[in-house]
Amino acid sequence: MSAHHEALARTTLLLNQEWFAGRAEERAIADALVAGTVRLAADAEALSSRAGQAAFVTAFMLTARLGVGIELAAPNVPVIDLVAPLRLPGLLDALLELGANLIPGGRVRLAAGEVQECFAFGEGTVAGDAAVTVGVSDFAADLARGAGGARCEGELPFGGFVAGAAVAAIALRAVQPRVEQAVGITARAPAPWPGPPVHVSLVDLFPELAGGRSFDLGDVDAVSGGAITNALLFCLLRIPGLNVRVRVIEEQDVELSNVNRYALLRASDAGRRKIDELVGSAAGGVKIDGVASLYTKDSRAVLLPLAERVVVGVDDVQARWWVQEDDPAWLAVAATGNNLAQLTIHVPGGPCAGCLHTTPLPPATTPTISFVSFFAGLLQACALAAESSTPRNVHVYPFALGGPAGVMSFKPTRNPDCPIACSSRWSP
Ligand SMILES: [Zn+2]
Structure with missing residues (x-):
């Protein structure tokens, strides 16, 4: 090859x-x-x-x-x-x-x-x-x-x-x-x-963006240092006057097959730790810390407390549930399917990450492409910059941007079969 x-x-x-x-x-x-x-x-x-x-x-x-x-x-x-x-x-x-x-x-x-x-x-x-x-x-x-x-x-x-x-x-x-x-x-x-x-x-999706934001985002935890977090940071680094400290939780090393979609990555980075690549890209008001860990049922205790805002970009659907179970005050989950970039925003009491991300996927080599992964991270960057606190479920189909259904936003609803049973957690 x-x-x-x-x-x-x-x-x-x-x-x-x-x-x-x-x-x-x-x-x-x-x-x-x-x-x-x-x-x-x-x-x-x-x-x-x-x-x-x-x-x-x-x-x-x-x-x-x-x-x-x-x-x-x-x-x-x-x-x-x-x-x-x-x-x-x-x-x-x-x-x-x-x-x-x-x-x-x-x-x-x-x-x-x-x-x-x-x-x-x-x-x-x-x-x-x-x-x-x-x-x-x-x-x-x-x-x-x-x-x-x-x-x-x-x-x-x-x-x-x-x-x-x-x-x-x-x-x-x-x-x-x-x-x-x-x-x-x-x-x-x-x-x-x-x-x-x-x-x-983007103002149609994030009306709060139009209000003239200060872009002071405080502390943000990023669960995964993969393609979506690369795209998120690519965007944050280019927003003037933005201040944020991002803690990236990721344990893997860079592979050459990542260069097809990781926005900050170069081919010569293969073999380095992903967090080192990302920490090295910090500039201006964007501070980046790296933690060499996965977010799992076993490891999460040492990663707590979570920052006030948490962004998740992992492929592992169950990891999205585990983060939700730790009750972040604001959670934005970005995900990709083959041709879909999706963002969901969750706040306490509303439809949770389990309600909207219900089905664990079998372990497999995930098909990916640059502009779909990028859109997922861009949606996260918009949600952070807008400080959107309204739960929402945004779908972008980059292969279909010229058609009527290229970009859609839905009002999320509670799922009675939520895999982490959020109704019982959040109801009195
Ligand atoms: Zn739920």
């Missing part, structure tokens, strides 16, 4: 299940992804706003983690938030340096050539009349197909995060025909449509 097959193993497992009902040769999927290329084009004005630059960096980071090659057509402007995983002060320099340390064999180029899709960030960006135009503001993303550019402005990065994830999903769709050709199978139909057009406003 080549290094790019190993690095992309979770992605190709997911695409094989979603597109080909498990019938395709997964190494051929990886080879076709790495052979594809999309162009990210931006003007200096778009990249001078935090929202626009967050969109560009996020799009690059998530698309490169698919293995898809990237052609950059943008000025080498100063990086606004010089935080992980970026290391160099010029934006092009930083992305080229990062791209060389993600999926082995992944290509990043500056010279113009054949591409399968073109994305144009900013009003002044000329990228042909069939580009996907990317417009962003503080909390919203708008992507469309057309010749005219779209404005990128805003001093908060939230809309940019959404736009970047949407770009990655559309980039994947653009190389899908090459993947189908490589494996000799046509993908299942009907397929969800990632867009364009895409319109997502």
Whole structure:
């Protein structure tokens, strides 16, 4: 197995299940992804706003983690938030340096050539009349197909995060025909449509965000240092004026197969402890401590007391129950299915994590992909930044962002068959 097959193993497992009902040769999927290329084009004005630059960096980071090659057509402007995983002060320099340390064999180029899709960030960006135009503001993303550019402005990065994830999903769709050709199978139909057009406003999901927050988040416990916590921290590190101390509880080491989705990770981190990678990314107002432990029935006693706010990103459904049983004052559980990113918020007396996460999954290699994991962490970041205290159940289907059911929010209800019997715990 080549290094790019190993690095992309979770992605190709997911695409094989979603597109080909498990019938395709997964190494051929990886080879076709790495052979594809999309162009990210931006003007200096778009990249001078935090929202626009967050969109560009996020799009690059998530698309490169698919293995898809990237052609950059943008000025080498100063990086606004010089935080992980970026290391160099010029934006092009930083992305080229990062791209060389993600999926082995992944290509990043500056010279113009054949591409399968073109994305144009900013009003002044000329990228042909069939580009996907990317417009962003503080909390919203708008992507469309057309010749005219779209404005990128805003001093908060939230809309940019959404736009970047949407770009990655559309980039994947653009190389899908090459993947189908490589494996000799046509993908299942009907397929969800990632867009364009895409319109997502995070204020629709988190109205509290619009109120002008101070982003003083205090102490937060993060149960898991995996993909979702990576995405959460990627976002928190880019929110201006944010102050938080995050305790990450995670005992595993980094594997090369994590680089397909861990937002802060580089391929060269393989073999390090996940908490060391995350602690090393702390910057500005984001303080990060690491605890090398799992959150289990046996270990949790030494991890108590929990912080006032707890975020959970573990695959293990039972671990979500154990955290809930320890009665955090505020709990946000983020999770992914193959094509679903989900966030649930729990406060004492309301529907609990057991009510909404009912079924333990058998141990198995989990299929994953960059932009789905990213959305789960982004939803957690929004919930924290908004200090949302209203229980809710948010579903995002990044493969279907161009359709009517791409983003949905439900009012959670008590489950009479709650596996941790919260009714008896919280009723007099
Ligand atoms: Zn319950």
